[in-house]
Amino acid sequence: MAECRYSIPKIRYSCPFEAEEGEEYCIFHLPKEKKEPKEFWKHLASYLIALMENTEDEKIKDFLNRREAWIFQEKDDVLIGYYKSKIEKGKRWEFTGFIFPEMDGEHNFNNFPLWDADFERAQFSGNAGFIRTKFSGYAGFSWAQFSGYAVFSEAQFSGDADFSGAEFSGYAGFIRTKFSGYAGFSGTQFSGNAYFSLARFSGNADFSKSQFFGYANFREAQFSGNANFGFAQFSGECQF
C-alpha cells in the first residue's frame, strides 16, 4: 500500500500512515468530501486508544479503565494494532493537518485527557468540541482552521498552548479555560465572537497581531504573567 502523501517539510512532518485504497491520503488527511465521517471516527477512536495505551500517565490510565467515552464503542481492535505499530512511545501525539469532519454530541474531545498533542494546521470542518479537555503537556493548534463553533471552555492546558496563526471562523469559546503555561494567540484571527471571560492565564499570554472581527469578551479574565496585545485589532465591541 502506498504511503499517505501529507507532509510539511518545514517542520519535518510526514504522515506515517498508509493511504486509503485508490487515494493519495490516509483517512485523516483525505479531503472532507472524500471520506465517510463514520469511518473517520472509527479510525480516530482506534488511533486514540493506541496512543493512550502507549502513554504512561495516571489520568489517561484512569480514562482507559472507565471506558465511558465514545471511542470505546467505535474502536476496532485490528486498527488499534495497526496504529500501535505506527507510533513511538513517548512521542508527541500527532494530529498535524488532520481534516476533521463536523463534531457532534458524541464525536468530540470533551472531557478527554490528552498528552503532548499537535493539531498544527488541522482543519475542523464544523464544530470542534474540546470542553473540559485536559491537555497534560504541549498543545499545538498553530495555523489550525476552525470553520464552526470552537469550544475550549473549561479546558485545562497544563503546558504551553499555541494557537498562533489559527483561524476561528465562528464562535470561539475559552470561558473559564486555564492556561498554566504560555498561551500563544499571536496572529490568531477571530471572525466570530470570542469569549475569554473568566479564563486564567498563569504564564505569559501573547495576543500580539491577533484580529478580532466580532465581539471580544475578556471579562474577569486573569493574567498573572505578561499579557501582550501589541498590534491586536479589535473591529467589534470588546470588553475587559
Ligand SMILES: [Zn+2]
Ligand atoms: Zn496521512
